Amino acid sequence: MNNIITQGSERDRTYMNIIGVLSVAIPVVVAFLIFIPQTGKLGDFDVTFLPHLNAVLNSATALCLAVGYYLTKTGKYNAHRTMMLSAFVLSSLFLVSYVLYHFQAPSTKYGDLDGDGILSAFELESVGSMRFIYLMLLLTHIAAATIIVPLVLRSIYFGLTKQNKRHRKVSAYTFPIWMFVAVSGVIVYLLISPYYQH
Numbered sequence: 001m002n003n004i005i006t007q008g009s010e011r012d013r014t015y016m017n018i019i020g021v022l023s024v025a026i027p028v029v030v031a032f033l034i035f036i037p038q039t040g041k042l043g044d045f046d047v048t049f050l051p052h053l054n055a056v057l058n059s060a061t062a063l064c065l066a067v068g069y070y071l072t073k074t075g076k077y078n079a080h081r082t083m084m085l086s087a088f089v090l091s092s093l094f095l096v097s098y099v100l101y102h103f104q105a106p107s108t109k110y111g112d113l114d115g116d117g118i119l120s121a122f123e124l125e126s127v128g129s130m131r132f133i134y135l136m137l138l139l140t141h142i143a144a145a146t147i148i149v150p151l152v153l154r155s156i157y158f159g160l161t162k163q164n165k166r167h168r169k170v171s172a173y174t175f176p177i178w179m180f181v182a183v184s185g186v187i188v189y190l191l192i193s194p195y196y197q198h
Helices: 002-035 050-073 077-104 121-127 130-160 164-195
Strands: none
Touching: 002 077, 002 130, 050 077, 050 164, 077 130, 077 164, 121 130, 130 164
């Protein structure tokens, strides 16, 4: 019995270390791509469709999360697991798509009506306080997206290894933050989409 506990603890430590590394590496890579533009590294590869795909992926993630939450409340744990793993796959696809887009495309500024990358006094006046609202939502979304990485990974790990008590404990924080990230991602897209250059 002690041997099983020790093996489980060693396994837990290994996976917690992997989760820790990923929890740092993913936000660092994303920040690098946002703050140090890599525009056009993939030649003429057209990524203009990716923001729209990202909104679909975020919407589908939110739907899976909502259904998964309902299923766990009704005791349908196998279906719950399927929905949550689906949400994880969708979020992972979103991350790949998001990174690919920012690796290839120039950044889009909220309020940049002519798409020249510069916000003129006229453009700033045109969007008014909506730019502040957009930036606050975007910053909150990014902060929550950074926080959610270790929470999702831990929640899934505890769920798959049937550590139900630990799974429930971390999922109590994971679910609302993950749902916020998915829904706010869609809202951010809806707000910025008029300024994408096609």
